[in-house]
Amino acid sequence: MASAPLRYEGAPARRQAIVERVRAAGFCSIADLAEELAVSDMTVRRDVRRLDELGAVRVVHGGVSLPPDQEFSARERANPGSKDRIGAAAAGLVAPTDTIAVDAGTTAHALVNALPETFTGSVVTHSVPVMQALLNVPGARCVGLGGDLYAPSRAFVGPATVEAAARLRVRWCFLGAAAADDRGCYGVYDLERPTKQALMDIADHIVLLVDGGKFHSSAPVLLAPLHRLHAVVTDAEPPPEVRAALDEHGVRLHLAGAA
Numbered sequence: 001m002a003s004a005p006l007r008y009e010g011a012p013a014r015r016q017a018i019v020e021r022v023r024a025a026g027f028c029s030i031a032d033l034a035e036e037l038a039v040s041d042m043t044v045r046r047d048v049r050r051l052d053e054l055g056a057v058r059v060v061h062g063g064v065s066l067p068p069d070q071e072f073s074a075r076e077r078a079n080p081g082s083k084d085r086i087g088a089a090a091a092g093l094v095a096p097t098d099t100i101a102v103d104a105g106t107t108a109h110a111l112v113n114a115l116p117e118t119f120t121g122s123v124v125t126h127s128v129p130v131m132q133a134l135l136n137v138p139g140a141r142c143v144g145l146g147g148d149l150y151a152p153s154r155a156f157v158g159p160a161t162v163e164a165a166a167r168l169r170v171r172w173c174f175l176g177a178a179a180a181d182d183r184g185c186y187g188v189y190d191l192e193r194p195t196k197q198a199l200m201d202i203a204d205h206i207v208l209l210v211d212g213g214k215f216h217s218s219a220p221v222l223l224a225p226l227h228r229l230h231a232v233v234t235d236a237e238p239p240p241e242v243r244a245a246l247d248e249h250g251v252r253l254h255l256a257g258a259a
Contacts, residue, residue: 014039015047019056022064027178027188029063029218062220065152065188082211082235082256083110089256090114090174090209090233097121098171101199102130104155104192105176107209109133115140124170124202126156126195143168150191157195165198173203178219180210180238182245184226186219196223205230212236226251 014037021036022028034044048064051057057064087110094100097120102108104127112123112133120139125131126147134142147161175196177185185208187193200206206229215238226245231252237243238253246253 011047011050014043015051015056018044018047018051018064022057022066025213025217027060027063027065027217027219029220032218033064060188061190063188063218083107084114085235085256086209086211086233087111087114089254090207091116093207093231093233093254094119094121094172099124099169101125101165101168101170101173101203102127103174103176103196103199104130104153105209107211108174108176111174111209112137122170124165124168124199126161126165126199128154128156145195147195150189152189153192155192155195157192159194161195162198165195165202168202170199170203171205173199173206175200175206175208175223177208177210177214177223179217180208180214180232180242182226182239182241183222185210185223185229187221187223188219190221193221193223200224200228208232210234212238215239215242 017037018033021033030041030044034041037044048057048059052059055067058067083106086107090111091114096118099122101124102112109129112130115137117137119137122141122143123134124143124145126145131142131144134140145156145161145164147156148158150157178188179186187196208229212235227249229251231254232246233254233256235256
């Protein structure tokens with residue numbers, strides 16, 4: 001028997017719950033918040049508008065996210081153990097001299113932290129934290145993609161970034177996402193989609209890096225259908241419908257930390 005939705009008495013408690021949920025997930029849809037809080041969509045919209053006015057959250061297309069100055073830091077603090085395990089498993093796919101593309105995002109950042117000091121390949125990225133992390137891998141070459149700096153992801157985006165990526169070729173593209181299901185993977189901001197797709201377009205293989213919670217989250221922007229992926233690295237068994245879709249499309253599943 002399914003458990004009853006959580007109920008929060010009064011707007012202050014409800015709004016605090018919204019902030020805590022967004023801090024944990026990075027993005028929440030209005031429908032998901034309404035279901036969790038057992039209130040109407042209209043009530044949630046009224047709450048998030050007020051939170052937006054106070055600077056606690058940011059109303060975006062399809063839902064609500066953290067303000068730009070809080071978003072990356074909050075995502076970086078969320079599930080650090082899971083991210084480290086996923087990063088280590090993804091790094092295991094990389095040969096010492098491979099050329100790889102690394103997307104913006106905290107899970108992809110964990111991959112770079114897991115690269116061994118013996119890695120002497122090249123890393124193509126638009127992520128400022130990834131560029132900084134590569135300073136600790138002295139043998140690696142970093143190919144930074146410039147453009148317009150987008151604060152929520154601490155990454156460069158825009159036409160200049162896409163054009164720079166189009167001139168390159170990589171073996172692996174390690175992609176981050178805010179959500180995934182049996183149809184594909186999703187992001188929060190459409191502004192980031194062209195850059196992510198440009199990195200996928202220059203790759204021989206695309207690997208999605210997501211923690212298990214992303215299979216139970218939602219986000220509005222389709223980044224890639226499942227059939228575009230070569231592999232998924234995660235820390236938990238996906239829901240049955242997602243596992244069936246991965247098998248149907250020949251997408252390899254790597255469970256981080258599994259024997």
